[in-house]
Amino acid sequence: MEVARLAGVSRSAVSRTFTPGAYVSKETRAKVLAAAEVLGYQPNAIARSLTKNRTGIVGIVIWQLENPFYSIILEMLAENLQQQQLASLLLISSPDTMDDLISTLLSYQVDGVLLPASTISSNMAFQCQRRGIPVVLLNRQSNHDNISSVTTDNYGGGREVAIYLVAHGYRKISHIRGASNASNAIERERGFRAGLAEHGLIPHSVVTGDFTHQGGARATRQILAAEERPEAIFCANDVMAMAAIATCKNEFGLSVPEDLGIVGYDNASAASPLYRLTTVDHNNEEMAAKAVKMLVERIADSSVPVRHHVVPSLLIERSTTRLLPNG
Amino acid sequence: MEVARLAGVSRSAVSRTFTPGAYVSKETRAKVLAAAEVLGYQPNAIARSLTKNRTGIVGIVIWQLENPFYSIILEMLAENLQQQQLASLLLISSPDTMDDLISTLLSYQVDGVLLPASTISSNMAFQCQRRGIPVVLLNRQSNHDNISSVTTDNYGGGREVAIYLVAHGYRKISHIRGASNASNAIERERGFRAGLAEHGLIPHSVVTGDFTHQGGARATRQILAAEERPEAIFCANDVMAMAAIATCKNEFGLSVPEDLGIVGYDNASAASPLYRLTTVDHNNEEMAAKAVKMLVERIADSSVPVRHHVVPSLLIERSTTRLLPNG
DNA sequence: CTGAAAGCGCTTACAG
DNA sequence: CTGAAAGCGCTTACAG
Numbered sequence: 001m002e003v004a005r006l007a008g009v010s011r012s013a014v015s016r017t018f019t020p021g022a023y024v025s026k027e028t029r030a031k032v033l034a035a036a037e038v039l040g041y042q043p044n045a046i047a048r049s050l051t052k053n054r055t056g057i058v059g060i061v062i063w064q065l066e067n068p069f070y071s072i073i074l075e076m077l078a079e080n081l082q083q084q085q086l087a088s089l090l091l092i093s094s095p096d097t098m099d100d101l102i103s104t105l106l107s108y109q110v111d112g113v114l115l116p117a118s119t120i121s122s123n124m125a126f127q128c129q130r131r132g133i134p135v136v137l138l139n140r141q142s143n144h145d146n147i148s149s150v151t152t153d154n155y156g157g158g159r160e161v162a163i164y165l166v167a168h169g170y171r172k173i174s175h176i177r178g179a180s181n182a183s184n185a186i187e188r189e190r191g192f193r194a195g196l197a198e199h200g201l202i203p204h205s206v207v208t209g210d211f212t213h214q215g216g217a218r219a220t221r222q223i224l225a226a227e228e229r230p231e232a233i234f235c236a237n238d239v240m241a242m243a244a245i246a247t248c249k250n251e252f253g254l255s256v257p258e259d260l261g262i263v264g265y266d267n268a269s270a271a272s273p274l275y276r277l278t279t280v281d282h283n284n285e286e287m288a289a290k291a292v293k294m295l296v297e298r299i300a301d302s303s304v305p306v307r308h309h310v311v312p313s314l315l316i317e318r319s320t321t322r323l324l325p326n327g
Numbered sequence: 328m329e330v331a332r333l334a335g336v337s338r339s340a341v342s343r344t345f346t347p348g349a350y351v352s353k354e355t356r357a358k359v360l361a362a363a364e365v366l367g368y369q370p371n372a373i374a375r376s377l378t379k380n381r382t383g384i385v386g387i388v389i390w391q392l393e394n395p396f397y398s399i400i401l402e403m404l405a406e407n408l409q410q411q412q413l414a415s416l417l418l419i420s421s422p423d424t425m426d427d428l429i430s431t432l433l434s435y436q437v438d439g440v441l442l443p444a445s446t447i448s449s450n451m452a453f454q455c456q457r458r459g460i461p462v463v464l465l466n467r468q469s470n471h472d473n474i475s476s477v478t479t480d481n482y483g484g485g486r487e488v489a490i491y492l493v494a495h496g497y498r499k500i501s502h503i504r505g506a507s508n509a510s511n512a513i514e515r516e517r518g519f520r521a522g523l524a525e526h527g528l529i530p531h532s533v534v535t536g537d538f539t540h541q542g543g544a545r546a547t548r549q550i551l552a553a554e555e556r557p558e559a560i561f562c563a564n565d566v567m568a569m570a571a572i573a574t575c576k577n578e579f580g581l582s583v584p585e586d587l588g589i590v591g592y593d594n595a596s597a598a599s600p601l602y603r604l605t606t607v608d609h610n611n612e613e614m615a616a617k618a619v620k621m622l623v624e625r626i627a628d629s630s631v632p633v634r635h636h637v638v639p640s641l642l643i644e645r646s647t648t649r650l651l652p653n654g
Numbered sequence: 655c656t657g658a659a660a661g662c663g664c665t666t667a668c669a670g
Numbered sequence: 671c672t673g674a675a676a677g678c679g680c681t682t683a684c685a686g
Contacts (some may be wrong), residue, residue, distance in 0.1 A: 375665075378666075
């Protein structure tokens with residue numbers, strides 16, 4: 001080892017210099033640091049991983065970065081990880097690369113895995129967990145109950161939307177739901193129906209929109225093609241809500257909120273201020289921070305119990321809904 | 328090594344089984360594969376890195392994922408890397424974490440670095456390059472001429488916007504430029520001015536907007552507060568263009584394109600279809616693919632020369648501009 | 655506080 | 671085609 005030689009000490013000494021809390025005399029440390037400076041030396045994290053049996057790498061499996069909710073969550077996750085001196089291995093998932101992803105995760109010996117919602121994460125979470133790699137699911141719960149998760153209060157948020165709309169005079173309310181196998185979509189719909197039921201109402205119509213822009217536009221067309229149009233549409237995320245607004249305006253000549261109320265979910269339209277979307281916010285910052293915290297705890301101590309943290313959600317009223325005369 | 332024992336062969340044999348193109352007999356390979364299957368064995372990429380002196384990890388340093396241009400580029404980059412069997416280490420940059428990022432990159436022995444535009448990337452690129460780590464800059468050129476880059480034709484795009492607007496009858500055209508130290512912003516403005524000059528025009532006014540939503544809104548206010556308002560505003564990216572449209576409408580009661588034409592840059596408003604933004608597209612897919620290709624080539628052979636690839640750009644006409652009566 | 659030695663899980667000449 | 675051995679750059683008991 002170059003540095004050890006130049007500093008005139010053992011490799012153990014240089015290792016200890018770079019190990020916080022290890023016993024090294026001031027003089028030795030100084031010599032090592034000086035030599036490192038000269039050589040531009042930097043401990044090799046890869047080699048360290050091998051002996052420590054810990055890489056300091058956390059896998060983040062994600063997709064659909066074109067959805068601002070995911071890209072913002074990703075940024076926050078990676079930032080939180082960085083603060084904890086953890087590195088992020090980014091894996092873009094898709095139904096057909098699943099196997100590759102698992103083996104990448106495994107072969108790079110990640111210390112943990114963060115799984116922002118995706119419809120295929122459940123199986124992967126299970127695979128990792130099985131091999132002793134801690135996992136935390138974001139915005140999604142698993143069928144396997146022994147996997148940690150941090151979710152927003154999807155049920156509560158959906159219910160709040162229903163109550164809010166009814167209070168504003170809306171009665172005929174349709175719903176564009178998310179991917180039918182995603183727990184967050186299911187919960188939002190359940191909450192929405194529950195809120196409506198409290199007022200003796202049922203949805204005017206419900207169509208699946210898949211959380212995508214395309215899906216949202218298609219669902220909107222389907223809803224508006226019906227005999228009787230709804231007074232409002234609750235969309236299971238902002239991407240679909242934006243698609244719905246554009247479809248209303250461009251294809252049906254309908255104004256929002258004059259002709260139709262629209263509510264989204266995620267509060268992810270900040271970059272598109274023109275929409276002024278009424279939506280449900282769920283503190284992404286808290287979600288990300290909490291998820292990283294839970295993961296770090298389980299990495300440090302695998303006996304820490306699995307937990308399910310729920311972040312409260314908050315309806316944000318903007319300009320895609322209004323108070324109806326009868327409200 | 329577990330697998331070797333179970334398969335009844337040497338560790339060399341198992342290594343060779345997992346090394347494409349190595350000499351192993353069919354029988355040996357079969358025995359190893361069977362044992363691996365039983366044990367759930369997966370070669371340890373970390374250990375391999377140590378001997379191969381190559382990690383298969385590429386660092387991606389990025390920020391502002393709330394800008395859809397960056398998040399989409401990131402997704403494409405990571406996908407392309409995955410296809411090449413390379414892993415992505417994601418680093419979120421910010422002015423004050425620069426040093427940490429460099430040392431993370433170095434300590435994890437990344438094989439290469441991808442630097443999507445950011446105003447601080449130049450120095451980092453230089454640091455990496457200096458230590459023999461290939462770098463390719465995206466959408467940004469370096470002052471240090473010996474660093475590869477793939478950029479869009481920012482000059483040509485800016486010029487095309489000017490020519491297009493003039494051809495449609497616009498004369499008094501303002502510009503909201505990007506961060507003043509970003510090469511892409513500078514080139515777009517240069518091209519824009521050149522295009523105007525070809526028609527004997529100069530910009531009505533030019534304000535710096537920093538590429539952010541906030542900056543775009545602020546710049547728009549400043550431009551519209553002037554005595555004489557422009558007939559159109561060319562914004563150096565779509566995020567600012569969307570901010571400009573919202574500001575026009577919400578704060579000044581101006582309609583686009585009736586009262587004012589707006590042109591963006593990046594074609595990054597797909598998620599916000601309501602805007603129907605006239606903008607400049609620069610084939611992100613090609614940019615990402617090319618950047619990864621160039622990086623991979625230099626990783627494989629460090630004697631490959633530095634290159635600067637320019638992706639052509641294309642003006643996309645939508646509905647935030649129109650043909651003026653005099654056009 | 656310090657250094658020699660073993661070992662982390664692999665790959666790669668080398669000899670067979 | 672195969673295995674024994676050395677080595678990649680570190681860390682960690684261990685003995686001093």
